[in-house]
Amino acid sequence: MKILPYQPDQSGMAYSVGTTLDRFIKLKQSDFPFASGELSQLLRDIALAAKIVNRETNRAGLANIGGAFGQTNVQGEEQQKLDVIANIRFMRALSKGGEVCAIVSEEEDAVIDLQNNSGKYVVAIDPLDGSSNIDVNISIGTIFSIYRRKTPIGSPIQEEDVMQPGTEQVAAGYVLYGSSTMLVYTTGFGVNGFTYEASLGEFFLSHPNIEAPKNGKIYSINEGLEKSWTDGIKDYIGFCKSEQLSARYIGSLVADFHRNLLKGGIYLYPGTQSNPNGKLRLLYEANALAFIAEQAGAKATDGNQRILEIQPTSLHQRTPLYIGSDKMVDEALRRIARHKQIIPTINL
């Protein structure tokens, strides 16, 4: 019998597909001392649910799962059928996996106790963000944050397990259902992006070690709300225009954030008259993206403090969000602060 050592192909006849998400997660497990593999398994569970939601999203135009569900969520926003489907898919994946004890979801009024007291992790998730874009075939996303529970494993979950500031996240990520589907995540050791190859059913590492440009030429804000902006925001957006930056606003946070992360830019959702804290939610929208932004060398603030340092006080709490390239966020903060300092003169 003839035995030959394996020689990797040098002909270039078949292109290499690269590293799968699964393999990458396994390789990176050693970043965590004493890791027992649960976080890795949890990330895999999320990736599996993302593949299913990707399939549902792609079928939306055909399968009568587009359009409104006919109910509003706890935020008073109209739920789309795909919002509900995505919520079911992620809930199912997270509850079956066994690593999670509690879930906070945009689509659920209360914290969902999975009755799994041996689960180490708490997940906060927006299963389908930007869902008003589904029916017009525009990119949407999933956003998730993972926290280690604070109370001892085996005991019932408590408020302190859920109400943790973003600095306590052990992992966070998003899935972008766009011209291609991508999963981008961090465990606090840089940011990596994976593109979904549908015919193989796998995410492959396509954007290793993402680093955000320190400056950029894109600003993203809903300019229709200009009337209700503070003077600081008006000043900053005026500055962006005077610099002839490009205005790009999809209205899907994940898509706007992802573009700015790769190309350099800033996304702003300030407080408005009707929503003084803006529209976006701290626990399952702002925190995850802030963690990713910082890991990629970008910044995220509410205009007063780092998003990650905000101590949450309620589940569906909103926060103003200014996130993106380091220098752009600094300039926005400088102009916001400048207008705060205008103290009315008192004539004595």
Ligand code: AHM
């Ligand atoms: P949603 O969670 O109900 O989908 O709302 C969040 C979305 C973000 O994706 C997007 O950036 C923002 O709302 C757009 O809001 P607006 O239409 O007010 O500009």
Ligand code: MG
């Ligand atoms: Mg959302």
